[in-house]
Amino acid sequence: MKKSTVIAMDGPAASGKSTVARLLAKKLSIPCVNTGSMYRALGGLALEKGLNLDEEANLLAEFSKVEICYGRRGLEGDYELMLNAVAADEQKLRSVEIAGAASRIARLRGIRAFLVQAQRACASAGWVVMEGRDIGTVIFPDAAYKFFVTASPMVRARRRMAENGGGTQEELERTAAAIAERDRQDAERPVAPLKQAKDAILVDTSDLTIEEVVNLLYYQVKEAVC
Numbered sequence: 001m002k003k004s005t006v007i008a009m010d011g012p013a014a015s016g017k018s019t020v021a022r023l024l025a026k027k028l029s030i031p032c033v034n035t036g037s038m039y040r041a042l043g044g045l046a047l048e049k050g051l052n053l054d055e056e057a058n059l060l061a062e063f064s065k066v067e068i069c070y071g072r073r074g075l076e077g078d079y080e081l082m083l084n085a086v087a088a089d090e091q092k093l094r095s096v097e098i099a100g101a102a103s104r105i106a107r108l109r110g111i112r113a114f115l116v117q118a119q120r121a122c123a124s125a126g127w128v129v130m131e132g133r134d135i136g137t138v139i140f141p142d143a144a145y146k147f148f149v150t151a152s153p154m155v156r157a158r159r160r161m162a163e164n165g166g167g168t169q170e171e172l173e174r175t176a177a178a179i180a181e182r183d184r185q186d187a188e189r190p191v192a193p194l195k196q197a198k199d200a201i202l203v204d205t206s207d208l209t210i211e212e213v214v215n216l217l218y219y220q221v222k223e224a225v226c
């Protein structure tokens with residue numbers, strides 16, 4: 001059997017895994033695939049079209065018109081999320097509304113099945129860092145490396161606020177509540193719930209800088225990848 005070339009990185013919202021995954025991939029000169037962005041892109045599309053987020057058949061009928069993949073513009077460009085060959089607007093996808101819609105549709109079995117193929121295809125060309133909620137448990141249970149990246153709920157809320165330009169204590173509490181609700185939704189769903197794979201390495205980033213986390217992971221994988 002071919003040996004896996006996937007570095008799976010799972011964890012809850014705002015744990016720092018997106019930033020760590022991106023920087024780790026860059027340091028290793030390999031692509032980084034953010035599967036959350038795929039769910040966000042479909043959630044955003046559903047909102048745009050005014051679709052009911054619980055009606056799987058209608059959602060799938062709309063989504064099946066979209067070819068979703070990671071690709072690069074030119075030979076030197078970074079890998080980007082493409083929808084029908086057009087790069088997605090990642091900034092727009094970061095809104096709280098779209099995150100909520102992504103989490104709602106991510107509970108549906110058919111929507112997850114729709115994305116599995118696109119996600120597995122991303123690993124066909126060699127080493128890749130792939131981040132999400134179920135990469136080490138469902139998408140690539142045989143991944144070469146599995147990391148479960150987390151941080152305390154308050155640290156995660158502060159990070160998400162800083163990402164969005166800061167805010168008041170009240171906003172911090174609201175952000176913490178929204179993150180807690182999304183964690184609950186992601187962890188309690190029956191299909192591909194957020195959970196640490198048995199063979200994943202737990203990385204608690206609460207008291208570490210991004211650079212420290214990236215280096216920690218880099219030294220574990222570099223011999224195999226480089």
Ligand code: CDP
Nearest residue numbers: 013014035036037039102103106132133134
């Ligand atoms: O950036 P953040 O960690 O806040 O969220 P994200 O990774 O962009 O994911 C948005 C939502 O998509 C999550 O809350 C999950 O419900 C869903 N998701 C999922 O179900 N499975 C994945 N592999 C990735 C994301």
